[in-house]
Amino acid sequence: MPRPCKCRHIEGEPGAIYFKPRAVPLCELVEIELSLDEFEALRLADLEGLYQEDAARRMKISRQTFANIVHEARRKVADALVNGRALKISGSAPANK
Numbered sequence: 554m555p556r557p558c559k560c561r562h563i564e565g566e567p568g569a570i571y572f573k574p575r576a577v578p579l580c581e582l583v584e585i586e587l588s589l590d591e592f593e594a595l596r597l598a599d600l601e602g603l604y605q606e607d608a609a610r611r612m613k614i615s616r617q618t619f620a621n622i623v624h625e626a627r628r629k630v631a632d633a634l635v636n637g638r639a640l641k642i643s644g645s646a647p648a649n650k
Contacts, residue, residue, distance in 0.1 A: 561613060
């Protein structure tokens with residue numbers, strides 16, 4: 554039986570939830586879903602430039618879990634950019650910000 558998912562600290566919701574190639578209707582695009590924890594991991598690692606250990610501490614998860622999350626998030630963003638797909642950020646911020 555897998556371990557229960559640990560609550561992750563997310564500092565807020567993104568300003569936009571969809572990103573897509575210009576001049577292509579959304580209904581014609583393959584959609585890739587980026588979870589809020591993946592979005593937060595990208596923000597901490599790539600925008601704020603935090604080391605994985607510091608970013609993991611801010612999200613209240615282990616460093617290995619953070620590494621797995623940020624790796625998957627980067628793969629999804631790269632797929633969307635390289636293959637011209639829509640990127641949807643899904644989920645909502647927890648009540649206890």
